[in-house]
Amino acid sequence: MEQHFQKKFNHLKELCSQKGLRLTHQRTEVLRELASAKDHPSAETLYSRVKGRVPAISLDTVYRTLGTFMDLGLAAKVPVDGDLGRFDGDVSPHHHVVCVCCGAIRDFIWDEVSCGELPAEVTDWCHVTDTQVIVRGICRDCKGSDS
Ligand SMILES: [Zn+2]
Ligand SMILES: [Zn+2]
Known part of the structure; x- marks a missing residue:
């Protein structure tokens, strides 16, 4: 899984420099968590996991980061209904x-x-x-x- 993250991380780094986005610590940690998750976590679940390592992060930041990742093609939303949205770090x-x-x-x-x-x-x-x-x-x- 660490390898999976490393690949994604390198991709994110590249995309960030291309698009002039800042590769923040918070973005990196959300990506790390999403890339290692197998359960298609909701934004809330990701938030509570990332918060352990990055206490300053807010739920809003997690939502916005996920939105950015989806725009960049690094994450996908699982199209399940009746849910707030579940996220997938695997876009294959x-x-x-x-x-x-x-x-x-x-x-x-x-x-x-x-x-x-x-x-x-x-x-x-x-x-x-x-x-x-x-x-x-x-x-x-x-x-x-x-x-
Ligand atoms: Zn069940
Ligand atoms: Zn999936």
Whole structure:
């Protein structure tokens, strides 16, 4: 994971100098946390994790930093509804499966869909830039506890 962060960090450093953005300590720490998170954290979750190392950071800064990262293509928002927004430090093509009980989100790869052909209704109507599937269900942990 540290390696993943290092790659992202170098990318961020490059983008910041290109775009004239300051590579602040706070931005670096938000990126470190997001790059190492596997659970698609919300801004609030990231905030509470980063705050341990950077007590001066505010929730607002975390939101704005995430917005900047998304503009730069370093982060993505997971398109789940009924949520304040969950963030992904992995912007490579993948899909998500969401537990409707506890809100856990997991990644999965589905090449048949990612590389497959879409119906003409879609391709006639727009130029497709990416395809992302959200699968909803009840995870094993949640199912186990109520049955
Ligand atoms: Zn669950
Ligand atoms: Zn993901």
